[in-house]
Amino acid sequence: MAATSWPSLRVSDWTATRDTLHMWTQIVGKIRMVHAPLVNHWWQVTLYVTPRGLATSAVPYRTGAFDIAFDFVGHRLEIRSSDGGVEGFPLRPMTVADFYAQVLRALDALGIEAPIRPRPNEVEPAIPFAEDHEHASYDGEAAALFWRQLLQANRVLGEFRAHFVGKVSPVHFFWGAMDLACTRFSGREAPAHPGGAPNCGDWVMVEGYSRELSSCGFWPGGGEEGAFYSYAYPAPEGFADHRVGPEGAHFSSELQQFLLPYEAVRSDPDPDRAVAEFLHTTYEAAAVLGDWDRRTLEDDPSRWDGTATPRWTPPRA
Incomplete structure (x- = not known):
């Protein structure tokens, strides 16, 4: 399946x-x-x-x-x-x-x-x-396959989003960089973003990154079949060296973010679990090192269902 x-x-x-x-x-x-x-x-x-x-x-x-x-x-x-x-x-x-x-x-x-x-x-x-x-x-077949990649990414990102009760974006597709994204916020202001995106005013990035955040998503690059990504702004000290999972996840010095190639997910015995581990551990790199108020910002989406067993239980700070 x-x-x-x-x-x-x-x-x-x-x-x-x-x-x-x-x-x-x-x-x-x-x-x-x-x-x-x-x-x-x-x-x-x-x-x-x-x-x-x-x-x-x-x-x-x-x-x-x-x-x-x-x-x-x-x-x-x-x-x-x-x-x-x-x-x-x-x-x-x-x-x-x-x-x-x-x-x-x-x-x-x-x-x-x-x-x-x-x-x-x-x-x-x-x-x-x-x-x-x-x-x-x-190529209609390729477009349909990409949409099916997005379907899976949208589903697992949506489940990840449900663990956060602070300010968090929808799971949505940004056409500027052509990526599906979900962003969590600590509640604190961030330093003004320096901008620098091609053919895009710096003020656009200043608005986009006006609050401290941890962002993740999927884009059709970064791997042979695309990649899941995760980054923080501003990145706390030690962010790039934080231990994350699963096997195959790594920090890209060029892109200044963690990447998990889509092909590593697809070939995993439990793709959902692999992506969940990547999303949660890379978020923890931002939240732990950035001293986020995790007890206030996080919760268990199964909290009203006494019989459900969540696929991932983030450790409490």
Whole structure:
């Protein structure tokens, strides 16, 4: 069951599709961003894993709402409005410029304006969407496998999130770096982030990292089939040398974060347990060394079920 639930997808086998899909998700994410009010750390801009792909959730528009969804089962992009309108088109090999034009036409048919900044962030070079004829790949099978990777990551990150009762983000997909993330906060302010992300104002990172945090997630890089990651900001002294698990987890000096290759998870006899160990031990590296108030911030999600046995019980500080 684990072998079929955790699909194999080598990054090298779908890099062209990944990079095209990255640009497509940036377009959709920017449409959500331009219509949604700011929520701390940019939580209003993200996409969410659905039973068929990725979607915006409801985006406020005038006195109604709309949503945009990538369907990686039926391979369509669909836009639905609260007045009953539906527009969409098939996902197939096409340039970013063509995808962008089709999205704008669909929105126009629904009477929705989308005055976005029409170029990508956090990538180099940042080709304007309307001029990007370089990224034009769509392997539907690979897109569906990536979505199935996200399904598993979303599930285990959601279980991990449930152990924290302090301020914690949703499990959500950031289209800037193309990663699925969940972030816990200590409750303390953090020093101003220095920025430095390509084609992204430093003020964006200042808002994103304005509070002390421990963040984890999954992204289609860092391993032959992608990787789970975990980092702290600011990283406490000794963070990189803290003992973490499971076997295969390591600290990347280049990325300044812990990584657990997806292929190590997929081949483990108990993938869920392997990811849980990674998420909890890397969080503990931040919380223990950073002196977080763990008794206040953590709890057992099985606390109201006397018969349940949690898959992971974090040690109490």
